[in-house]
Amino acid sequence: MATYHHGDLRAAMLAAGARLVEEEGVAGLSVREAARRAGVSHNAPYRHFPDRESLLAALAADGLAQLEKALEGRSGRELGEAYVRFALANPRRFQMMFAMGRGAAMYERFAQAFAGSGADSKAAAAAAWSLVHGLAQLAIAGHVDQDEGFLRKVLGAMRFAQRSA
């Protein structure tokens, strides 16, 4: 036991990091604490991540991949609900993901899901994304009721305009 080499420190750091972010918030993620939880010295992680920022970036990328998976195959109303559900299940991760992350893929997904919905499909996709994303943020922050029924009603309160104004 207690082998000198960890085996898969990178993965262990991502796991520990994810838990730390969810428990303490982004500011609470320290490389040293994550290293401690991975059972490794305070400098070992730097072999896998050049700096704290890049650990965060990796966590964000990870989270985006999970969200992508959670949205797979869904569209329209279902897409929005799954998006919000994911956000509420992983609130701090979610906030972090879009604070740093590359959201191009997500935009793409919304563009496809809502192609031809409004006059300008790029704008329509952005609007749909904005609605669910904003709702997710406000619900996470507690500015809006998190009850699932209410959230559904909020999403249902908006329609695409038929023609651009």
Added chain:
Amino acid sequence: MATYHHGDLRAAMLAAGARLVEEEGVAGLSVREAARRAGVSHNAPYRHFPDRESLLAALAADGLAQLEKALEGRSGRELGEAYVRFALANPRRFQMMFAMGRGAAMYERFAQAFAGSGADSKAAAAAAWSLVHGLAQLAIAGHVDQDEGFLRKVLGAMRFAQRSA
């Protein structure tokens, strides 16, 4: 000159803090650096703010007040546009404000601005707020084009549903 007492350290800290947040991001705000900029020792700020967190809270409250002022008297489309404009002018402040802040007053404002817009006015208000808030966030993060014309188009792409689904 160089009086022992600063005169209005609290305000100076808020000013320095606001600049720091906008320049470096929330993580870049350190009590010590703000103290330095205010020309005061590293512990003086603790007479006015019990800890870093409470300095951040004060900054958030300040920002909310400014946003309230920027929205005063506006409603409907104008309200949304002013909201997004403020967010893009003070991106990091804005992100922080709603990560911590008490958003009840803002909800109230949207509720009044959109009273009777949809079947359920609470849901309608939340939807309107979500749309503009989400758009602001996505634009700030660069996930969506920041061009003002485009943003207007996005806001115009959504209508309230006449009856709840």
Added chain:
DNA sequence: TTATAGGCGTTGGCACTGACAACATTCATG
């Protein structure tokens, strides 16, 4: 089979931070 190069982990150290304690200066109020 063995030596050796490089990947991976370790210890040590530095500058910076948030926060506590003790002390100093100034301001208000009698």
Added chain:
DNA sequence: CATGAATGTTGTCAGTGCCAACGCCTATAA
């Protein structure tokens, strides 16, 4: 004026990110 309360100051400590130097272990190839 005197004295207590505000407000600032210096000193200190543990925790952090990151750099440098060194040690272990494993895969390769002679």
